[in-house]
Amino acid sequence: MLTIVLMLVVQNAREVWTGSRRLRAASVVCEAGRIKKVTSDPVLPPILTRSERLDGTGCIVIPGLVNAHHHLLQTAFRTLPGTRHLSMGAWLAAMAGYYERASVDPHLGAAAAAVGVAEGLLAGVTTVADHHFTWPEEISPTDLVDATVGAARRLGARLVFGYGSAGNSPTAIAAGLEAVMDRYPALSTDGMLQMACGPAGVHSDGPETFNVFAEAARQWGIRRRTQANEQIDVERANLRHGRRPLELLEEWGWLEPDVTIAHLCEISDSERTRIAASGASATHAPGFDVPMGLGICKVGALIDEGITVGLGTSGGGYNDGGNLLADARLALQVGGLTERSPTALELLTAATAGSAQGLGRPELGHLEPGAAADLLCYDTTGPEDAGVADPLSGLLWANPGRRPRHVVVAGRVVVRDGELQTADVSVLAARLRELMAARLGQPDYP
Secondary structure (H helix, E strand, O other), X not given: OOOOOOEEEXXXXXXXXXXXXXXXXEEEEEEOOEEEEEEOOOOOOOOOOOEEEEEOEOEEEEEOEEEEEEOHHHHHOOOOOOOOOOOHHHHHHHHHHHHHHHOOOHHHHHHHHHHHHHHHHHOOEEEEEEEEOOXXXXXXXXXXXXXXXXXXXXXXXXXXXXXXXXXXXXXXXXHHHHHHHHHOOOEOOOOOEEEEEEEOOOOOOOHHHHHXXXXXXXHHOOEEEEEEOOHXXXXXXXXXXXXXXXXXXXXXXXXXXXXXXXXXXXXOHXXXXXXXXXXXXXXXXXXXXXHHOOOOOOHHHHHHOOXXXXXXXXXXXXXXXXXXXXXXXXXXHHHHXXXXXXXXXXXXXXXXXXXXXXXXXXXXXXXXXXXXXXXXXXXXXXXXXXXOOOHHHHHHHOOOOOOOOEEEEOOEEEEEOOEEOOOXXXXXXXXXXXXXXXXHOXXXXX
């Protein structure tokens, strides 16, 4: 008797990049949420009940993008007056003031996460790692986590929720983490939700808080994440400890294989060697670092040192867009200012497999058999791609801000012909606009 399974066939693609191979005139066969095969064989499986075919004509098919570093709450706080062209310390204070005025709660958290996740899906982000720092005393941490988790689930995106701290008391962090981890597994059985933890950085938290997170990671088997070498990070580490941030992270047990470090602007050769020896991974976030004036992360040098490099957008409070491919393009351009420029293929790898490896998710970020069926179809038939010799490199070099035609997560089509299938984006956008207008009023622009 024939077993009926859910099957999706993306057919007639111009090219498929699996992450390690390039196949022209190829198709991708997905079965039960996994990649079954990528083939140039014109003989494909027959259509079965509960199965469908997705037209990839004229498209480059690549793995789903993995945004390794985001702050989804900040989606609600973009381009606000008094938040541009500041030192990082002044920017953090300005943002904290807006959070207080807006009264961060589960309603706001859900609305911001829904818009941020939807924006990401429309731009090809199938997995987003959210690092959440804001925990009002009067709000249950589990309610805030539930709000973000629920938004991602409804929209059909994979979520890595990073339970963070930005100066919160170690006792409160420990209690909140325990409550949340009693509610959620380290990794859900369907792979759609993963938990992680870690503080904003040595600029915001001391060794006691880092120890709380390290113990939580050991107890529940979750990944750790933090940030280092942002401007304020370097300044406060020197002022309070007379040390560099990475020296402190190493001393506090946070240069380890289960740790991912975001930003890493202007690190020295010896610091790069230290990270490589530790097995920790890096996340580049040029869309935040460059406009904030934090310096340049030398991605090419990190790669040459053997460090796993992922890519993230960081939050909407300064990088006000959630298009990871656009940030990969920015990284490509800014990389030209360094001694060793990264290539387009290296940055596509960072935005897919590199980010996934930093999250400890070997099934994500590639399209080899057995991988999660997360993929994107980019239309390359328009004038923006005419004259492009290498269509894969052209995904970054040409057509800034491009979006995929189709987005598939776990074998499910969540974006079809550029339209989100899991929610009405106009409703999501209106809900967040109305909520912020009610809480902040009309912005007073200069």
